[in-house]
Amino acid sequence: MQLKYIDEFRDPRLARGVVGKIRAAWGDRPAMRVMEVCGTHTVSIARAGIRSLLSGVVTLISGPGCPVCVTPDGYIDAAIGLGERPGTILATFGDMLRVPGKRSSLEKERAKGIDARVLYSPLDAVEIAAKNPEKEIVFLGVGFETTAPSIAGAILAAADGRIANFTVLSSIRTIPLAMEVLASDPEVRIEGFLCPAHVSAIIGSDAYLPVAEKFGIPCVVAGFEPLDILYGIYLLLLQKKRGAATVENEYARVATQGGNPKALEVIGKVFRETDTAWRGIGVLPGTGLRIAENYAAFDAERKFGIEIPSAEERTACRCGDVLKGKISPPQCPLFGKACTPEEPYGPCMVSSEGTCAAYFKYGVQ
Amino acid sequence: MPGDKILLSHGEGGKRTRDLIRKVIVKRFDNPVLAPLFDSGLLGRLDGEIAFTTDGYVVSPAVFPGGDIGRLAVCGTLNDLSVCGARPIAISCSLILEEGFPVETLTTILDSMKAAAAEGNVMVACGDTKVVEKGNADGIFITTAGVGIVSDGWRPAPENVRPGDRVILTGTMGDHQAAVLIARNLLELSARILSDVAPLSSMLLGALSSFGEKVRFMRDPTRGGVGVSLNEMAEASGVRIVLDEGRLPVAESVRGMCEILGFDPLYLANEGKALLIVDGRAAEAIAEALRKTRYGKNAAVIGEVAEGPPGVIMKTVVGGMRAVDYPVGDQLPRIC
């Protein structure tokens, strides 16, 4: 009943060994501040109970690698607006369904009559478009470099199939430059980066060299299984101990130094670099991907003449500081009171991998 | 006749209704209580504490790998009686049919109900059939209510749960909801997963007969899965339950599906499983006895009751600790 390449990386005996080695190697040095950039790492760490295993050795700070958390609330409002147009089907990843915009969420609007469907793949949206030529299908293309090639692939499939009723409302962000912004923020104090597994599979581990070299911060690309995370942290601790600041790749079984050239080619074909707003952080130059001119027919913003309004922050919500790693969720005044998974105030709480949601769901009292 | 559909006139009380009831429905449930077709089924004198339960069934699709809404409607109600220690006596069967529902599907469902009732040793004592206009029901809705007699000397005792007690799950998690999700075909996954829908009376009443008070409390983990039921049990007893992730039984295909979609099998519904909190010293013996039964082959001790604030936590596969809380809403396929 073993799932291959999953269960071996959850082996309890090996995990005990690695944790023992970590503690032996680090001794009672003060805890190292490590930012795990990717939301999937946040959830893996929470589900495996890794904080409890490494308390005192590592302080794990969750970063802004949760695409739902960093998408401005104006995006949800724009999506709802499109969904309200007659004959429109909104298609989305499950992650976006319950996120609150300024007025409402897709889930609430669906109960009121909007046709919003949760899909597993953007290609399923193209299929729905092909089967429903009289409808307009808008796919909510939210994600980072991991998902960008898939969204690009869907647009290419629609172009190939001459499907005229499929568009993407794009909200794609890129990681390495955002890491540089965080690395340079003195309030955040990051001593090591646990780099995302599948973003790295696309862009390659070399993408983090500027972060390591310019800021002297150790970087390790680590897979998402518990042993990957534990060993990745071990490598970071060793780098810190010897005063090194390089990029190491624990996830060599999937991620390479140069990434996936075909995926990068597909991204390059469909998207162009742009400046974009990160909810709670602000506009970060060059960290967004927008749909290129020659694929404008598949860009929902251009086709429907809408503009995603820039976020007006609801000031009590401190998602931004949580995303930047400045505070931990319990330090937000709304955590657990005005902001809970049932009634979330900000996206960090409702997103399946939002830092606040992970703390709330998996934190042991 | 093949292709026949349910019409509004089937629900209006006239000849079509009588034909449907007598020739299609009652014919299958034939028993002396139902036969006279009085306005109530007369069950005779019942000796002992009476247990009474009801549930509505709206599953879509109505037929899925491993079962159908009919089997579900009978087993669900039987199991609610069994986990309270009640021997089932009679169930009711109330059908709401959408105009246009295929008669052939209806007869398949009714045959399932008959087979499940026979297996669960219970009779269908009364029922009702209504037909609503197209669009006002999703094919077929079934409500069943069940009456049973609680075994002498045993009743659910959450107040008796204490540190040292252990938690048993009678088999693999999530099979039912996984099978239904695949049958809905919205996620275009295929897997050989069968719903676990089954009547557990014989298994559970057998356990009570052998072990009595050593079984403190039982629940069937339906909607919300083991995760929700354990939280309810911890709340009812005011205790801390510590699960051992490595001991949770999950079928390989269900795990595969969960890994692809990002689901947690702890929160997927089961329809042929029970959770038992038992005296810690008897736990292995009880699990062993369950494993000898038809529906308990994968029974496992999955956790224990410990000192500490009430709630459910879990020792993870790699030795960490995390909370297992109530989920918010249904799980959705995610990319993150």
Add this chain to the structure above:
Amino acid sequence: MCLGVPARVVEVKGTSATVEVGGARREISVLLLDRVTAGDWVILHAGFAIEKLSPEEAEKTLALFREISDATEVH
């Protein structure tokens, strides 16, 4: 943002392939990879195979874990 699962390729048809994870199968796109054949292992994300998984590298990584685990055990 990177939920991806190791899947075994069962069959390839042009830019589509059927993959399997523990008995659950799905048809997905292999547009993002060159030369995928039955028996290969890939990482599945949102209906696409986004990279191949190397069994040799996986074994090397596991060997590293075993090495440092054994080094910790007190005899």
